[in-house]
Amino acid sequence: MTPPPLEAVGVIGAGAVGQAVSTALVASAPPGRLLIASRVLDQAVALAADLGDMRHATASPVHPEACDVEGLADCTAVVVAVRTAFTNTHTADVRMAGAAANAPVIRALAACLHGYQGTVLVVTNPVDLMPRLFAEASGCPRVYGIGSNLDSARFRLTLARLLNVPADAVQGHVIGEHGDGAVVCASSTTVNGTPAQVPLAEVRAELRTRPGRISAGVGRTRSGPAGAVLSALRKALGLVDGTEELTAEHRGDWLGIPLRFTSGRPVACLPALNADEDAQLAATLTKLRGAYGRSAVLPHPQPLWRRREYPYRHPAAGRGRERDRAQQHRLRH
Numbered sequence: 001m002t003p004p005p006l007e008a009v010g011v012i013g014a015g016a017v018g019q020a021v022s023t024a025l026v027a028s029a030p031p032g033r034l035l036i037a038s039r040v041l042d043q044a045v046a047l048a049a050d051l052g053d054m055r056h057a058t059a060s061p062v063h064p065e066a067c068d069v070e071g072l073a074d075c076t077a078v079v080v081a082v083r084t085a086f087t088n089t090h091t092a093d094v095r096m097a098g099a100a101a102n103a104p105v106i107r108a109l110a111a112c113l114h115g116y117q118g119t120v121l122v123v124t125n126p127v128d129l130m131p132r133l134f135a136e137a138s139g140c141p142r143v144y145g146i147g148s149n150l151d152s153a154r155f156r157l158t159l160a161r162l163l164n165v166p167a168d169a170v171q172g173h174v175i176g177e178h179g180d181g182a183v184v185c186a187s188s189t190t191v192n193g194t195p196a197q198v199p200l201a202e203v204r205a206e207l208r209t210r211p212g213r214i215s216a217g218v219g220r221t222r223s224g225p226a227g228a229v230l231s232a233l234r235k236a237l238g239l240v241d242g243t244e245e246l247t248a249e250h251r252g253d254w255l256g257i258p259l260r261f262t263s264g265r266p267v268a269c270l271p272a273l274n275a276d277e278d279a280q281l282a283a284t285l286t287k288l289r290g291a292y293g294r295s296a297v298l299p300h301p302q303p304l305w306r307r308r309e310y311p312y313r314h315p316a317a318g319r320g321r322e323r324d325r326a327q328q329h330r331l332r333h
């Protein structure tokens with residue numbers, strides 16, 4: 001059966017992850033438009049041009065275009081993959097280090113997309129806090145964070161290697177936080193439907209060190225996160241049914257949790273936990289609540305839309321010259 005058209009998907013952030021997500025969409029998505037916005041419009045224009053070449057070379061049905069964030073309002077889904085420049089000095093909880101730098105940008109993007117009704121997938125770290133911040137600041141009803149599904153994929157791959165079985169024989173989840181508070185649900189993990197012995201220390205070491213090894217080798221983790229975005233997008237848009245571990249609101253907390261998507265509608269399916277896992281998850285929730293409280297109250301040093309270098313308008317502002325210039329730059333193929 002031919003999949004339904006995607007209409008339009010937006011990507012905010014034309015850096016490593018934004019580029020990988022956009023490339024994967026042009027390579028494999030159903031027909032539709034791919035709208036790319038970034039802090040520097042020229043970067044989005046350049047990425048759209050490069051992907052335009054790819055589209056023509058591969059006869060892809062996906063049309064890449066550059067636009068500003070407001071141009072994403074009609075998209076079916078928006079992927080947020082921005083990162084503010086900051087120096088990360090953390091040796092533990094490294095993803096949490098981005099909270100102070102990224103929270104104001106996430107808030108400003110949420111203001112631009114206020115009331116947006118499509119699906120928002122947030123990749124920006126710390127990814128267990130930023131989706132909540134985006135959801136609360138924008139009022140968007142379908143906001144998810146990417147991270148626990150990537151951890152779960154890495155877990156299944158690692159366990160398959162350690163037990164010498166095919167990766168698709170392994171069923172198991174990593175939940176809680178995409179970070180030091182990740183909970184490996186070992187007690188419910190199976191191989192070919194049979195409970196598995198999970199070498200937890202080795203699995204945890206691999207989850208902790210793998211991203212750093214990838215970054216050390218190729219600069220950034222990008223293809224893995226892009227795969228996690230595409231997998232989540234397909235389910236959230238109802239192109240396929242299945243389970244995806246995403247950061248989402250569950251009983252008043254935001255955490256990485258398996259969501260079972262049927263025709264794009266999610267139902268949370270927390271796996272059965274043993275006493276250790278239950279205690280780990282409780283500790284992670286306490287940590288995330290505290291960290292969210294601190295990032296949610298971070299002051300705006302200056303409203304972003306008042307800064308000259310900031311390319312977006314405040315939603316209440318009139319039609320500005322920046323917007324007109326952005327529209328003139330749009331690439332249509």
Ligand SMILES: NC(=O)c1ccc[n+]([C@@H]2O[C@H](COP(=O)([O-])OP(=O)(O)OC[C@H]3O[C@@H](n4cnc5c(N)ncnc54)[C@H](O)[C@@H]3O)[C@@H](O)[C@H]2O)c1
Binds near residue numbers: 083105123178
């Ligand atoms: N959740 C995950 O699994 C996962 C995996 C990898 C990376 N990440 C996170 O994804 C984010 C992006 O990573 P990256 O490697 O692509 O970073 P990057 O530095 O390569 O790219 C960031 C992009 O964001 C753009 N940007 C910055 N401020 C912006 C703004 N105000 N509006 C629009 N665009 C803006 C920059 O211009 C740049 O194009 C980071 O927070 C990173 O930690 C998450």
